[in-house]
Amino acid sequence: xxxxxxxxxxxxxxxxxxxxxxxxxxxxxxxxxxxxxxxxxxxxxxxxxxxxxxxxxxxxxxxxxxxxxxxxxxxxxxxxxxxxxxxxxxxxxxxxxxxxxxxxxxxxxxxxxxxxxxxxxxxxxxxxxxxxxxxxxxxxxxxxxxxxxxxxxxxxxxxxxxxxxxxxxxxxxxxxxxxxxxxxxxxxxxxxxxxxxxxxxxxxxxxxxxxxxxxxxxxxxxxxxxxxxxxxxxxxxxxxxxxxxxxxxxxxxxxxxxxxxxxxxxxxxxxxxxxxxxxxxxxxxxxxxxxxxxxxxxxxxxxxxxxxxxxxxxxxxxxxxxxxxxxxxxxxxxxxxxxxxxxxxxxxxxxxxxxxxxxxxxxxxxxxxxxxxxxxxxxxxxxxxxxxxxxxxxxxxxxxxxxxxxxxxxxxxxxxxxxxxxxxxxxxxxxxxxxxxxxxxxxxxxxxxxxxxxxxxxxxxxxxxxxxxxxxxxxxxxxxxxxxxxxxxxxxxxxxxxxxxxxxxxxxxxxxxxxxxxxxxxxxxxxxxxxxxxxxxxxxxxxxxxxxxxxxxxxxxxxxxxxxxxxxxx
Numbered sequence: 372x373x374x375x376x377x378x379x380x381x382x383x384x385x386x387x388x389x390x391x392x393x394x395x396x397x398x399x400x401x402x403x404x405x406x407x408x409x410x411x412x413x414x415x416x417x418x419x420x421x422x423x424x425x426x427x428x429x430x431x432x433x434x435x436x437x438x439x440x441x442x443x444x445x446x447x448x449x450x451x452x453x454x455x456x457x458x459x460x461x462x463x464x465x466x467x468x469x470x471x472x473x474x475x476x477x478x479x480x481x482x483x484x485x486x487x488x489x490x491x492x493x494x495x496x497x498x499x500x501x502x503x504x505x506x507x508x509x510x511x512x513x514x515x516x517x518x519x520x521x522x523x524x525x526x527x528x529x530x531x532x533x534x535x536x537x538x539x540x541x542x543x544x545x546x547x548x549x550x551x552x553x554x555x556x557x558x559x560x561x562x563x564x565x566x567x568x569x570x571x572x573x574x575x576x577x578x579x580x581x582x583x584x585x586x587x588x589x590x591x592x593x594x595x596x597x598x599x600x601x602x603x604x605x606x607x608x609x610x611x612x613x614x615x616x617x618x619x620x621x622x623x624x625x626x627x628x629x630x631x632x633x634x635x636x637x638x639x640x641x642x643x644x645x646x647x648x649x650x651x652x653x654x655x656x657x658x659x660x661x662x663x664x665x666x667x668x669x670x671x672x673x674x675x676x677x678x679x680x681x682x683x684x685x686x687x688x689x690x691x692x693x694x695x696x697x698x699x700x701x702x703x704x705x706x707x708x709x710x711x712x713x714x715x716x717x718x719x720x721x722x723x724x725x726x727x728x729x730x731x732x733x734x735x736x737x738x739x740x741x742x743x744x745x746x747x748x749x750x751x752x753x754x755x756x757x758x759x760x761x762x763x764x765x766x767x768x769x770x771x772x773x774x775x776x777x778x779x780x781x782x783x784x785x786x787x788x789x790x791x792x793x794x795x796x797x798x799x800x801x802x803x804x805x806x807x808x809x810x811x812x813x814x815x816x817x818x819x820x821x822x823x824x825x826x827x828x829x830x831x832x833x834x835x836x837x838x839x840x841x842x843x844x845x846x847x848x849x850x851x852x853x854x855x856x857x858x859x860x861x862x863x864x865x866x867x868x869x870x871x872x873x874x875x876x877x878x879x880x881x882x883x884x885x886x887x888x889x890x891x892x893x894x895x896x897x898x899x900x901x902x903x904x905x906x907x908x909x910x911x912x913x914x915x916x917x918x919x920x921x922x923x924x925x926x927x928x929x930x931x932x933x934x935x936x937x938x939x940x941x
Contacts, residue, residue: 380672383657383669383670383671383672384671384672384673385410385411385672385673386403386410386673386674386936387408387409387410387411387673387674387675387676388411388657388658388671388675388676388677389403389411389413389676389679390643390658390677390679390680390685390688391413391414391415391490391679391680391681391685391905392412392413392414392488392489392490392621392626392637392679393485393489393490393492393621393679393681393905394490394491394492394621394905394918394921394922395905395906395921395922395925396412396414396677396679396680397489397492397624397629398625398904398922398929399677399679399902399904399925399929400629400635401625401626401628401629402925402929402930403675403677403929403932403933405628406929406930406933407634408933409634409636410629410634410635410636411636411638411671411673412626412629412635412636412637412638413638413641413658413660413671414487414488414490414638414639414640415486415639415640415641415643415663415680416486416487416488416490416639416663417486417487417488417640418488418637418639419465419488419489419612419622420622421616421620421622421623421627422612422614424612425611425612425613425614426464427462427464428613428614429614430611435460435461436460437460438460439459439460439461440459440460441458441459441460445463448468448469448470449466449469449470450469451469451481451482451483452466452467452468452469452483454481454867455483455870455872457494459610461608461610462494462610462611465485465487465493465494465610465612466483466484466485467483467484467486472484472819473825474825474826474828475825475826475827476828477827477829478829478830478831479867479868480828480830480867480868481867481868481869481870482683482828482869482874483872484681484684488621488622488626488637489620489621489622490621490681491681491872492619492621492622492918493612493620494610495918496916497585497586497587497618497619497738497739498583498584498586498742498916499534499537499584499586499918500549500584500744500761500915500916500919501530501549501550501551501552501915501919501920502526502550502915503523503548504522504523504547505547505548505749505750506523506913507521507522509748509758510910510911512751513748513757513758515757515804516711516804516805516806516879516911517879517881517882517886517910518881518910519910519911520887520891520910521891523550525891526920526923526924526927527550529924529926530550530552530553530919530923531552531553532923533919533922533923534552534553534919535592535594536594536598537586537619537624537922538555538586538587538588538591538592538600539552539553539554539555539584539585539586539587539919540555540556540558540585540586540588540589541554541555541557541582541583541584542557542581542582542584546581546744548745548746549581549744549745549915552584554584555587555592556589557582557589558583558587558589558737558739559582559737560741561731561733561767563727563728563766563793563795564741564764564766566725566727566854567741567764567766567795567854568581568741570850570853570854570855571850575746575850577746577749578743578746579743579746580742580743580764581741581742581744582739582742583740583742583763584742585618585738585739586619586919587603587617587618587739588600588601588602588603588616588618589602589603595616598624598627598628599616599627600615600617600623601615601617602615602617603615603617603618604617605736605737605738606736606738607736607737609738618738640663640664641660641661641662641663642663642821643658643659643660643680643688644658644661644668644688644691644821644822644823645658645688645691645692645693646658646676646678646688646689646901647659648692648694648696648701648898650695653696654899654900654901655676655701655900655901656672657670657671657673657676658671658676661822666821675900675902675933676900676901676902677902677903677904677925677928677929677932678901678902678903678907679903679904679905679925680905681906682712682874682875682905682906682907683712683811683828683874684826685877685878685905685906685907686708686709686712686811686826686877686878687811687823687826689701689708689878689888689903690703690708690709691823691824697897701895701898701901702878702889702895702897703888704884704885704896704897705884705885705887705888707807707879707886707888708877708878708888709810709812709877709878710809710810710877711809711810711876711877712805712809712874712875712877713802713803713804713805713809713876713909713912714803714830714868714869714871714874715803715871715873715912715914716799716800716801716802716803716832716836716839716840716871717801717870717871718801718832718840718863718864718865719798719801719840719844719861719862720796720798720799720861720862720864721796721797721843721844721847721848721851721859721861721862722795722796722797722859722860722861723794723795723856723858723860724769724793724794724795724856725766725793725795725856725857727855728793729790729792732768732790740763740764740765741763741764741765742761742762742763743761743762743763743764743797743847744761744914745759745760747759747842747846754838754842755838756835756838756839756842757804757835758802758804758839758913758914759801759802759839760799760800760801760802760839760842760843761800761914761915762797762798762800762843762847763798764797766795767793768791768792768794769791769792770789771789771791772784772787772788772789773787773789792857795851795856797847797851799847800871801836801839801843801914802839802911803832803833803836803912804835804911805910805912806833808829809830809876810877811826811827811828811829811877812829813825813826813827814826814827828869830869830874831868844861844863848861873906873912873916873917875906875907875909876906876907876909876912877907878895878903878907879907879908879909879910880908880909880910884896884897887910888903889903892927892928892931893908893927893928899935899940899941902928902929904924904925904928905921905925906921908924
């Protein structure tokens with residue numbers, strides 16, 4: 372019997388374990404397996420295989436029972452998920468259902484999740500901007516929260532590393548506030564967007580408008596063909612899963628690549644309960660897993676553990692990983708685990724119309740848009756609020772039909788599309804400040820279907836956010852007026868925190884173990900063989916979409932982890 376137990380443990384032992392198969396988890400698995408590490412990739416949700424498990428990817432609008440909309444009983448059953456722009460009849464199967472995965476909201480918070488192999492990489496908006504040195508230096512300059520332990524020069528080579536493999540479209544814009552990357556040919560701005568770009572350049576020395584940078588293959592390189600991926604077809608049906616692999620996802624890219632090495636074991640339906648800490652060895656020895664279907668409890672072992680369960684779930688796992696050494700959660704000597712959670716503020720929009728270019732149209736599709744990089748508080752503090760905001764911008768013709776007739780003339784009017792002025796619009800993406808009062812914690816009484824404490828979320832806006840919203844609406848409205856746009860209106864939609872799907876922090880990186888959870892290599896300060904490289908690790912949020920940074924941090928951390936393991940330092 373003793374030999375049986377030894378053999379059983381051996382069968383459940385790997386060089387490395389990765390928890391979570393989304394963007395950062397997929398990258399961690401790819402990098403580990405490429406370096407020869409026998410790796411177990413754990414995913415709490417079902418398996419989703421590229422192409423095979425995209426049931427709606429090639430459906431025509433008339434093939435959907437409800438023409439793309441969801442019945443009221445489904446939206447009523449999913450009041451949180453249904454507030455996401457991508458939640459519809461063609462994509463609802465990639466969203467975690469609200470009633471199956473409850474959590475506690477001390478304050479209103481929309482926690483949008485994708486529990487399947489690939490996670491939210493099947494649903495993301497695919498915007499990929501690098502941080503600049505000014506983004507990393509922000510906390511040190513304004514003395515709010517803690518300093519980043521790394522700078523742009525530390526991560527720049529890893530941005531290049533992941534950009535080449537993932538496939539990023541963009542233009543070389545030469546902006547020090549938004550560094551250029553390894554770009555495929557850019558998407559094209561339409562005529563009104565080009566006009567706006569010219570007007571911004573004429574009017575402002577410190578403001579720019581560019582085509583967005585996005586994880587779409589516009590011109591496949593050999594590395595993309597080797598992945599079995601093809602050119603983006605501009606279908607703009609991305610949230611269904613792309614059968615061409617035209618946009619980057621774990622399912623089409625990193626996970627199949629890792630599987631091809633022969634070093635990856637993928638185990639879906641595996642809810643990670645906690646990290647196992649070995650008091651005698653002074654390090655983690657593995658993870659405790661609950662089978663999602665059978666509820667069987669099992670343990671898996673490894674020398675290196677990467678936590679990539681998505682920001683808030685990674686916090687939950689670490690908080691639930693208690694031991695005599697870490698009674699308040701793994702690595703929580705500082706007491707800051709679960710605290711200083713931040714997100715991106717998408718509350719404000721500005722709209723308008725343009726009366727020119729009436730001889731032109733915007734026929735065709737483009738899975739990308741325009742982007743206004745941050746221009747507030749970049750080089751120094753120059754407003755009454757901390758940090759800043761970026762903004763999206765797009766333009767398109769207003770369409771309508773002639774409904775004035777009767778009978779045949781009405782039918783003819785409804786069949787013919789007429790065009791009005793150009794509609795222009797912008798949305799903000801503001802940086803929120805990590806604060807101790809924004810935190811997550813384990814609920815003391817309520818548990819989920821697997822016996823794990825529910826996550827209690829207490830995250831809200833503050834006065835800094837309100838000032839930033841006001842400034843965004845004033846400044847972008849001014850930019851619209853300066854460009855000659857008419858009927859300019861601003862709006863605060865008062866959406867809940869979390870609806871941005873960019874939650875970050877809780878297990879932040881830092882220089883001092885007394886005020887942070889992770890070091891400059893994304894290692895837990897007090898447990899060196901555990902790494903966290905998803906949104907939980909972020910010290911601040913800046914204004915850029917965060918996924919590219921998660922990819923780069925993951926690749927960088929794996930490189931360090933494997934070197935340290937070979938040097939017998941882990």
